[in-house]
Amino acid sequence: MSIEAKFLHLQAIHNLLAPYRYLYCVDLEATCDEVDESESARKLVVVSDQMETIEIGLVVIDLELLEIVDEFQRFVRPQINPTLTDFCKQLTSIQQSDVDGALTYQEVGDELRTFAASYPDAAWASWGDYDARQLERDAGFAACPSLLEGLPHFNARKWHAGLYDDRPKSLEQAVESLGLVWQGTYHRGIDDAKNVASIIKEMLG
Structure with missing residues (x-):
């Protein structure tokens, strides 16, 4: 990829973000x-079209300062499959007690809207499009608005692909490829959100 092509891609990203003061970096488990x-x-206990969010991690980047200024983390109590599988607990390190005492998707949405009121003029980004699809799926199950209803979504993985010649398979590999330090536990929503924010800051800086 030529330097000119990368410059134009970066300019396009900056143009996309120009209307916004804040960018929410989001990761779901x-x-x-x-x-x-x-x-x-x-048979699988949880099939793909019945997956429910059990954690949302959100990190706020101030796009003028290009700094992380706040974060939001909540566990979410699943309704269809309230008992976590052994595979899920091992993958995410989230335990049954974490979700048993958690709020519902709709209740977390209410808390998130209160939090987001402090950071208006925002868009949100995630590593890939999975998180956007999952929030819509959850909203359908709960018959309520999506957690980030009305906010534009951007795919940070596509941004990365347009700026760098390597194609890391995972978020962790992307962090390493940029020479950044991995933060926290892989497959934990708030930690993955922090690492997405780290990548975006590196790309925009």
């Missing part, structure tokens, strides 16, 4: 299941 190689064949 959700109910999930997978059959381990050591197990005999069985």
Whole structure:
């Protein structure tokens, strides 16, 4: 990829973000299941179209300062499959007690809207499009607005692909490829959100 092409891509990203003062970097963890190689064949407890958010991590970047200025983290109590699978607990490090005492998707949405009122003129970004699809799925289950209803969404993974020649398979690999230090635990919403923010700050800086 030529230097000129990268410059034009970066300019396009800045133009997309120009109307906004804040960018929310978001990562979700959700109910999930997978059959381990050591197990005999069985049906999945959680199928893909019934995945529910169990954690939202959100980090606020002030786009004028290009600095992280706040964060929001909540566990969410799942309704369809309230008992987490062993696979899910191992993958995310989220435990049953974390979600048993958590608020519902709609209640978390109310808290998030109160939080977001302090940071208007915002858009949000995630590593890929999964998080945007998952929030819509959750909203359908709960028959309420999506947690980030009305805010434009940007795919930070596509931004990265347009600026760098490597194609990291995971968020962790993307952090490493930029020479950044990984923060926290992989597959934890708030930690992954911080790492997405780190990548975006590096790209925009």
